[in-house]
Amino acid sequence: MALDTVERSRPQPVLKYKVRTGMFAWMVHRLTGVALVAYIIIHVWGLRSLTDRDSFNALIASYHAPIFKIGEFLLLAAVAYHALNGLRIVLIDFLGWSPHHKKVFWTLGIVAVLIILIGGYPSIYALIAYYS
């Protein structure tokens, strides 16, 4: 590709993104997306134990270590953000909402924060109760 050769001859800056609303949304969408793929690999692989009573109970018991309460919270946060920003992408692509993409970002952002705070409260509460 011609473009490739032109670009390769110049030194590449590490990060040349101009971080504004849309770019910020896109970057976090990618980061949470890659994290969720890493999670689904572990999750599906772990569920092999679904075929055996003792190993399934051992797996669930291992998930009750305090560190997993933080993991649970971060997972919810990543899922909530990725789902709602994904909805924003669908609205932009299919319904032509791109003129409003910033407004949609902040509106769905507030919804995401509410979901994370309300849905994540039990995990954080359990953790605080354990250590106090």
Place this chain on the structure above:
Amino acid sequence: MANPYGKNARSNAFNWFLHRITGTFLIFLLITHFWVQHYDAQTATVTAAVVEHGASPVYPEAAQQAVQARGVAVGEVTAYDVVMQRLADPVYAVLWKGFNILFLVFALHHGFYGLNNVLGDYIRNDFARVTVLALSWTLALVLLIVGLYSVITAGVGYGA
């Protein structure tokens, strides 16, 4: 094809289209999954304040009664029994397994198509890119087979 995307065989637009469809479905699948698996009082994995290394969750009375109402001879209700209420149920197991299989297929396609978009953007060397893409789809296929096996065989012979 019923939709206008992906008519050119070399374009990846059909996958791009599917990515949005699977993503929209995943929102609803995830809400259901989180609810029945983590927030519902009977499963109580998030709401139960069990935090301890290697501790098993203690299920509320309602969950114990529901399991025992099935006529399953278990002394203590464990995490496995609670899941088996759905996956070994003579009526609902088919629906829940169908739900889980749809969830698995959509999540894997969505996740690995997205991952390959990211990888394809940053790996500049053609050979390396094709190799990494092939490896990641192979991993997705392995996870699909492993996941399908786990879901389909779960609960077979439960309570017998």
